Amino acid sequence: MTALLDSIKTNRFGVFGRAGMDMYADPIGVKSEHADTFKADLGGSSANICAGLCKLGSWSTLVTSVSDDAIGRFCVNRLNHYGVDTDNIRIVGGEHRISLAVYESVLEDFQNVIYRNGAVDFQVTEEDMDKVDYATFGALITAGTVFASEPSRSATFRAFENARKAGIPIIFDIDYRPYSWPSPQVAADVLSRAGEESDMIVGNDEEFGFMAGGIEKGLDKARELAQKPGRLVIYKMGQEGALTLFEGEEIRTGIYPVTAIKPNGAGDSFMAGLLASLANGFSLKEAVLRGSACASMVVSQPGCAPAMPTVPQLDAFIADHPGPTEA
Template sequence: MAEQQLDLITIGRSCIDLYGEQIGGRLEDMGSFAKYIGGSPTNTAVGAARLGLRSGVLTRVGADHFGRFIREQLAREQVDTRGVLDDPERLTALVFLGIRDPDTFPLIFYRENCADMALQASDVDAGFVGAAGAVLINGTHLSRDNVFEASVRACEIARAHGGKVVFDIDYRPVLWGLTAKDMGENRFVASDAVTARLQRVLPLCDLIVGTEEEVHILGGSTDTITALRAIRAQSDALLVCKRGPLGCVAFPDAIPDRLDQGVVGQGFSVDVFNVLGAGDAFMAGFLRGWLRNEPLATSCSYANACGAIVVSRHGCSPAMPTWEELQQFLASKNPPFRLRDDAALEQTHWATTRTGDWPRLTVLAMDHRSQFEALCEKTGADPARIPAFKALALKAVDRLAQGDTGFGVLLDGRFGMRGLEAAADYPYWIGRPIELPGSCPLEFESSADVATELASWPRNHVVKCLAFYHPDDAADLRERQERQLLRLQDAARKTGHELLAEIIASRNGEVDDMTASRAIQRLYDLGMKPDWWKLEPSDSVQAWRNIEATIERNDPHCRGVVLLGLSAPEDELISSFQAAAAVPVVKGFAVGRTIFADAAERWLSGAIDDDAAIDDLARRFRVLVDAWHAAKITHGATA
């Protein structure tokens, strides 16, 4: 038996889900679509990975932008992509989906000669499949001879190496050519030919999962008990029948006379927002228990809970819960019927599904706007030259970082757009400001509707917002700014952007060891939970310990804190690093004028060229980076 490298490999559909963002209308009336990875086995692989299983996918994708997105997103989800194969002859499949009402979910499959349906037996690597604890095959992929053969080949390899075989019936009549192409939501059309084809894999299976309609097609009868008995006659597998809000019933042995005589897993009463993807979540939850040898009742509970969580959300794969989220849901005494209104659960989902990790982060901040306009006035330079200088920031960061993802840039969309565009091809953290420079009370730049503005930003741009905010501000000023910050957080969550809240209190009042922590606590009390904080430097270790305690008490999932520079001289800033580096919650810095002020002035005045400016920026940036790493090492951290 090969050493088990993965718990699960799912085989079959891997596509792009394009989900209509307007709810309650016809697919014809949808105006915009959200893009997710999709396909039942791919969704299950993501769900399993989020629950702590080591999962992988065996499929084909087009050698196109969407195929690359699938591979990149799976990697971000910690799903093994060794089995994701490029098909240069075919495009990645697409599915358009909508949410009309609790019972109507129109969808159109664009799967004509698509990449994943070209999977063949020779694509099945025995070493990859044989080292998995289980393989999952999918009913849709049994509709074509080549993918049927590939699925059977994977099952045979798994069994030969001691692995288990899971069969997700996953019946879509339209993909068997049994309905018109606009009837993708239809879940059942009787077909003896389909039944015969699906039953050919029954002797290979250890676990078979399906809805009652799917059990009907597999068993060849619209009477559920009769169908289950027909399946049992050809397979000793554990049979699990999904029953929507009623939960599920499992049959490890003979089929009784009534469904409720099996092992019943009670469902959860939640508002159904979107049924699409719930079955894939159910499968992921069940496998989290079954593959870890949990009691059957526990596996059913995991499965039903995962399904309940996903039916309450938009999308399939992005809605899959994490292990921490699942445990939180199961421990909840009285979850709201409209589960997506559970703020605590939604926060856990957001925080535990973010991708990327920054144990350290050093950022060249060149998002300044008014300061660059002032430099142009001082040097007599044309402000139209500012974008060209800002584009040098990324080059300076790359010269120093050489691909190290612990580095980043902060650039604005007004003058720094060329740098932001170029940054898409680099692995660095990207921040982008939303505030109107110098505004207090806080105002937003560009669109009056901040959500509309953020909807135009790439998802990997972290929204940075500076607020001149002191906990002792006058009530009317404080409340006005807080409304803006809460509005921004809501917009960022809905558009899928992380948020960095930059708080500068010193402009509005005296600062002591409690000022920053009091400001943060006030915002936490109002429901703010930004992904990052950007805070003023301080020489007080106690001030930083107060900040850290406040963050840990209110949001243990917070990414952390980065220091701002406030245009401090280099030696003063480096001196302040010692106090900040003493607390783990501070990950690094995002400093600008201390690094770029001299080079910008000389470049704008024509005293130095691009290469000299890049050299100067990289050199000054390196001084601060080295100083920060040295300060962290002093306190026992690794550089």
């Protein structure tokens, strides 16, 4: 057993990144511009991962900043609703605002309108990171969005330093969102640095390709990163499943086909399902498949955090499903 997997087995995770509000058109099939009603819940990639972990029986704390307004308080309340520890959230006044995503449960011409003006989650500081008690969790998780702007970028690299000093592994979800970055070149440079400093890297073929300078180079990039002893790399390929690279072994896994109603939330649910399953003693291949099942469940239901499964729901889905596709 490696140090990375041993740390994951503590089943306690510090998640760094943004929380936000999701508003999604109701009912299923209605385009946002034609909706009379929207439902609201927790959103934001890191907050979704936290909620997904807690619903699967893990412990998670979110390290971020939220706006000192009704929407910021709404997000903190929803985090508490899902059982997420909120002791590491700083309230920020002024004109900074929490993220808002407005989307629909429609696959054709899917629209997800993101409001990120004056994003408050970019306001986390190195001082914030030094206040975190890293001994309370066994692994640090971050999504790539935190690196898109300052002071969050430097603050998160500071968290990496603090985690290494505490002997805590770093789990990096590339999660490249072009709209958050000043330029593709800055993004490629910074995300590549984050990957080099991480112990586990999860991304899709386009994200690894972006880091490598071309989608055709993505798999080679993933294999190069996986050469570091003890580092785990998961290369996701959409409908083609995933390739898990670890200790010289390559494990191919398929997906659980479903009738999807939206594309978003899959990556966050995959990460939560993967880590919670590893923490509960499943093999690496089984954990990847359970993460894939979580992703399928989320894209087949409205919302993100509310669509994340519990353990009984996940077990029932896997038991009832004819099985993953052949990799």
